[in-house]
Amino acid sequence: LAKTTQPISMDSYEGQEVNITCSHNNIATNDYITWYQQFPSQGPRFIIQGYKTKVTNEVASLFIPADRKSSTLSLPRVSLSDTAVYYCLVGAGGYQKVTFGIGTKLQVIP
């Protein structure tokens, strides 16, 4: 399983764009990169997934360079409600076992 490394914590002011980078140096050819968000005492919630280049949905963008050894989750104009832990996961389809890394605790400041 590809191991992931993320910053333990980040602070951001409301309205700013936040970029959280995840390193996954031993990512396999079949692996996808997935990000989850977790609020205290709740289950994680899927945010976005990608394989290469850039993926965008209504809540975030995911940038993946050509070598795929890292990825960056971009949250545009964060609000206080975006305060949460963000997990980067790497895994392949048809393979159910994934490992959550330590996650990045994002604190949005008014």
Added chain:
Amino acid sequence: DTEVTQTPKHLVMGMTNKKSLKCEQHMGHRAMYWYKQKAKKPPELMFVYSYEKLSINESVPSRFSPECPNSSLLNLHLHALQPEDSALYLCASSQDFTSGGPISYNEQFFGPGTRLTVL
């Protein structure tokens, strides 16, 4: 219905008690998961069921006994737990693809969890 439900929400039990956690989904998912999450730590995978059969057991102590009576239900039976087993227990489900090739990782839908306290 895109929801995973878990009951009870909170559970307090003694070390000699027997209790069960329940999880239910009606999304037609054929893979279901149990995770354990300690405070300020990431979720740790415990068990995975695929098509109602146990496919992954992450060396979990036998005092935790999973059961998948049908494709919508997942139970976790608890017996003779220790105080260090106190944690948030999360259930999740996903579609289950068994074909090979670089298909996307199956998004897991998580329930709200059961907060377990062992006295």
